[in-house]
Amino acid sequence: RLALSMSPTSSAIDSSLDSIYLVFNTLLGIVHLLSQELEHAKRQAIDIKALSRQLDTLLSHYQQLEIPARVPRHLPVDREVEDASDLLDASTMGPVRYLANAAVKKPASEADNPTVTDDAPSEQAQLAGLREFRQQLMIDDNHGRVDHDLTLKTVSARDEIVKLFAATYHDDLTGFAPFGRDAQTVQSITNTPPLQLRVAGEDYAVMLPCDFSFSFA
Known part of the structure; x- marks a missing residue:
């Protein structure tokens, strides 16, 4: 052996x-x-x-370190080597270099808030809109109709007409109350051409697809 x-x-x-x-x-x-x-x-x-x-x-003291910018992820393909899997070449590959830019954050205060406009109409504007609503739309005290183009003087009247027309798409009319008066019925009048609602002095116009009628309780 x-x-x-x-x-x-x-x-x-x-x-x-x-x-x-x-x-x-x-x-x-x-x-x-x-x-x-x-x-x-x-x-x-x-x-x-x-x-x-x-x-x-x-x-x-790693807990006190602050990195001002995101550090790029390092991958082996960041370096050009003949064989990326050969760890013996690590000493000749060189470090990954990046520039961290310091970011200064300015805390926001109440003074930085944008100016908020009061879009609620004043009492005088509401009264003027109600007056125009009655003159332009009401047939009697409880019934009204929109069947032609309108050029209104008040924005509030225009807005209430648009909101009231939206009720034609709802079965429950709760919440539809032009100038605080609850709507009882709102019906679209089919086979009628579209109409426009304008406010004097504005280029903006609201297009309604058809005429509609309404009544109050």
Whole structure:
């Protein structure tokens, strides 16, 4: 058995697990790999001790660090190398460089709020709109009709007419109350041409698809 372990033939080396030549080749390969790693370590320009001290200092106050801008994600493809999977080339790849721009945040205050306009009509405007609504639309005290183009003087009258026409699409008329008066019925008049509602002095016009009639309780 010892003679078989010492035999230099390939058949003896392949069949004997304790072949001296197999052990020698294994040890030779290990020495070769260790030599490569030693030469690679000698070529390293990174001071491991200094780097360790920097990391320790960083970890001692990492909670107070402020990153003013988002740090770009680093991927291996950021660097141009022949073999991106070869970690032995890490020392020659160079660092990923980026510029972090400081962002100054100015806290908002009440003075920065935009000016809010009061779009609620005044009492005088409401009374003028109600007066025009009665003059232009009402047939009697409880019934009215919109069957032609109108050029109105008040915005409130125009807006109430538009809101009232929207009731033609609803079965429940709760909430439809022009100038505070609850509507009882609102019906569109089919087979009539579209009509326009304008306010004097405005280029804006509201188009209604057809005429409609209404009544109050």
